[in-house]
Amino acid sequence: MTQRQKDFPALLERLMGECVGIIAQYEQRRSALLALMHLFQKHEGYVSREAIDAMAQLLEITPAEVEGTLSFYTLLYQRPVGKYALQVCRGLACSINGAEDIMAYFREKLGVGHLATTPDGLFSYEEVECLAACDRATCMQVNLEFVYDLTPQKIDEILESIRAGSYAVAPMVQTDKPGSTWTVAQDDQISTGTKSPGARDVPRPNNAGGIGDPSGVIMLDRFVNKQVYQFTGTTERAVVDSRAVVDTVDEESAHAGH
């Protein structure tokens, strides 16, 4: 029995109030499944067998139904993953702006490919579909926090500061040691997704319209009024980690956070 399995009953007890609150938001219990899976993943780093059974019981469905749903969604992990999930956008707009080079650079730097975790368990690398930040191509998410306008230099900085423990985005909880891949067993037999189409002849990332353009409306992360927004009346449910939300200090997190 792993430490995580030993700790699970206490975790479940601790989260029970939150679970009940989530379920109460819906007319039907099963609706709470996605939210509960996010919740357990937040606390265990992935959706464990114990969590699956607990959710099945809470929602009055079978473990098979939980797993069927779980396996449909790519943000939910069925196996332990690295402390930092690096999800690089391979969408079309990024792709024609050099995402192929960025992904190749990542693979080289990490030494692992698509859907794999580094042997030290620090990084899980994934090439993902359009992240809806095409104006800041090429982009990625680090533990679901956006990083825009990727360059090799920026990648180096990110990897270095994560390794040094100084990166602005918090690591994910890791309660079990990850394997080398985290999707279903046959995925690596089936998937063809280790490659991305390269852009032909495209110079390094364009973000000309990105910063401070007064005429266009852009995904701009700097406000004209510099006042840092303070959340009011937030609950634990509403804001998962309010500290991270207001943390917009250094140059790095200006991109990684808001």
Added chain:
Amino acid sequence: MPVTKVLTEGIGEVDLRSMLVYRERGGYVQWERAVRELKPSDVLDMAEQSGLRGRGGAGFPTGKKWSFLPASKPLRYLVCNCDEAEPGTFKDHMLLEYAPHLIIEGMLIGAYGIAAHHAFIYIRGEFKRGYEIFCAALEEARNAGYVGNNLFGSGYDLEITVHRGAGAYICGEETGLLNSLEGKRGEPRLKPPFPAIEGLYGMPTVVNNVETLAYLVPILRNGPQWFAAVGTERSKGYKIVSVSGHVQKPGNYEVPLGTTVREIIDLAGGLRPGRTFAAVQPGGGSSACIFEEHLDWPYDYESMAKAGSMLGSGAFVVFDDTTDFVAAAYNLVRFFAHESCGQCTPCREGSSWMERVLERLVERRGIPGDEEMLRRVSSTITGLNLCALGDSIEPFLKSVMTRFPEQFRARIVQEKAVQPA
């Protein structure tokens, strides 16, 4: 041509995430007016008169969509679709993170318009930050008495529940979204029945896009005629266009419908120096490319349809002459294969087969017959699928294969040996 600012008003200038700031600029006034002075049917009438059409992709008239709800079933739901994942679209992402209160007010008005007492917003799982921002804003609105029971002392109750997705493009399809909201696999449902008759929990349900609902606020503020006065004959009002690709200033640009394709490219800073125009994909990954001959066409629902494409979600990806269209086609087909829910045969099998063939082409391992296979399969499966995803594969592929056949032909090697070791 200057950019218009309706929904985007104040974004990038002030912090609209603060309810105080939003209220200073007239926020929640229309919501209070709706509850105090208008009947739900008045709101529906205004939506209808404004000519507002769905901004998520399908372009269905909003008022008409609401009117399908059977009067005999008083329990109904409004669901705001913020599962923005159409390749090239990033407008809802912006509204979510920068104008959450506008979305809330739009949802409240929309829910009131269909006399619902419970509304949901389905937020794409990747938008974790946006989710947090929205939850905080919702909490503010609830504390201020804009959401909850007995609103403004009227006796009208309205609750909003925030539901976070978990990584699945297909949940942007409205019935896939409803399944996901019910805690199931996000597989689209067989229609009929349509959501207006049997939607969430089997009850009549309206699913509207973020931008659609947000436009209800200015429509109430300025009157439906104000909105209907802008645009073209059947495409009224404004639209946020997400311009990306090979332009100098990619970004979200809000424009009156009917602005020309060229004007939109110019708004986004035009092409990069030394490049020439090749194509635009004007309505997201599911739309066919339009070309030079369409540059001066108005960007609206009818014209884009007439050009053989669609306006879709307003994702506007510009390609210049450096584009490898085989790689681009592979990229999109791989996207659809990856995001196919797997329920129905043509989409599940067709997309992954075409993905494998296109992968070979990208790697210059094509064989004679590949182009014919791609045309045949993509066109035959169109119209056979349970939902629109499988039908979304052909448009882009066909348009670029037709326009740039030499790029595809160049990838065909004559040898028969194609299988990798």
Added chain:
Amino acid sequence: MSTPLLAPSSEIVNITIDGVPVSVPKGTLLVEAAKTVDQEIPIYCYHTKLGPAGLCRICLVEIDGMPKLQIACNTAATDGMVVRTSGPKVEAARAMVLELFLVNHPLDCPICDKGGECDLQDYAMAYARGTSDVADPKLSKPKAVDLGPTIVLDEERCIVCQRCVRFDDIIADEQQLVVKDRGSRDIIATATGRPYNHNFTGNVTELCPVGALTSKTYRFRSRPWDLQRTQTSCTQCPVGCQQFVDVRHGNALRTTLVEDDPISDGWLCDRGRYNIGFYQSPDRLKQPLFRKDGRFVQIGWDDAFILWAKAVRDAIDAHGVTSVGAIGGGRLTNEEAYALQHVFRSAGVNNLDWRSGRQRQANPGAQGGTLDALEGAQAVVVIGESPQERAPVLWLRVRKAARKGAKIVTAATPGEARSAVGDAVRVALIWDGVDLALARAYAQVFSGVSELSTYVTGEQSNARGAEAMGMLPGKGPGFATAAQGLDTYAMLDRARRGQMAVLSIFGANPVRNGPDAAAVASALQSVGFLVVSEIFMTETAQRASLVLPAAGAFEKSGTTTNLAGDLLPVNLSLDAPDSARSDLDIVRGLAEQLGVTLPFEEELHGAVVAAVAAACDFTFGDERLEFAREGIAGGAPPNGAARILSGGGTWLHDPWVAGLRS
């Protein structure tokens, strides 16, 4: 998933399918309408009982006025509709869908169990292009996945029609099978580490239109065209489902469901489907055995009949008719039960009882409900042990009633059940037949319900038939009054006191199924001459002086009566081993020696039909059916729930199924 029940409509609409005029109720799905005029529309995911899913897209048809092809499985007929199931558009679409199915299909038909009865094979032959443009390697997926005790899954053959998943959800209400992953990586699976295991798993192998889901018991054992097929009634519980028995080289290799069977509603439980291996068991009784000096020796049938008849005659002469008795009938055919009571009553013996275990009563005819009535009930009340194990397919009817909105009440006292049912008009009571007083209490509280129907599951498949045939003390065929005799436990009690000279037991194992194994065993030990007709050396047979090898249900012909009172055929589909004989032949052998004339076949059948049709004399939980409260019958605790029907045809005796389940 929505419930696939069509709203019945009385309005008739007229449509044409390929020019053929069709009149169907409004709302009828085109796929069903086409069946009425024998127009084939190919289907994979659609199934009449599962309803439309719209997944496979093979059933596309062309409809005038509609620009796109429509799926026939989810398009309702409206008046004047003109439908075409062929033509270039439809044919191109169909050919494409089939081509796509084969992109990743392994095409291993030569070694596939489904080959020869595979819808993918058949439709590919009928509608596909015949060539393929596939030049890339196929996706590989797990093969020979051990899904559970009964089923093996080949993910590569699977076409993801989800019939199995929908069956598990809608019909069986188990939700153990789901689709996992997404897109072309879709697989069918159970929860990690959990076997696919419930009472109805085998049905998915038949719902599967391809060779993805196969039964462990049948895998690689035959090709369908080598099988000899007979339809018969399953006799492993009192529902009486129709099933096909497929035999090759004298072995029953599999049983399959009969889709339009009104009894089973087109399903089989795993007991009925898989518990057939015992027919081929090397442990079957094959020769009459006579106990000599404490050991069994083989004897011939003639000697057996002579010994038996002599024992009966001597006992009557020496101790009177009360020293002789016969037990059994609930596991025999109607004809056998009739003959059994006939020969003994003719010899003056009145100690006759079909009841050998804990069950006291079969379903009484007065309120004995039809299976359709159960399905249409507004409330179902379960009394005693759940029918899920006793009569599994009956439980599927209960599930169906529940899907239509019926309230299911279990583990409630009569009073609680009554208030839970409320003002429902159509109420069904399902009882395990054990506690008569309890049943009376329920009958009492529900006496005001206008449409009350009752169902007794019990332990023996033909209990209702045996009762109607007169295998009861004091009741002759058709519940006619007969001379009073002793019931089973009075006979055993008499035996315990050394006053039972000859006792003949047919297809029953009271040592295992009775309330007190030790007491029953010692009572049987004290019988002067115990005759047991059995297919295995059961605990009861071990104590016999004479053991007669009997034929199993597949090995004989006749009729059986199910709990709803339906008279159902039992058809010979398999040869009995060695010299084993049907109980009818065994009884005839005794009759001959005793000089009793038994009616011949037609006459016998006529008597059976009349007896089944006769009005039942008993009420639900009739107190006249209480056992004599003395000796063995009194006070002894039941020896646990008789989950397994013993005395032949048991899970325990099945070399394939035993060990698969625990």
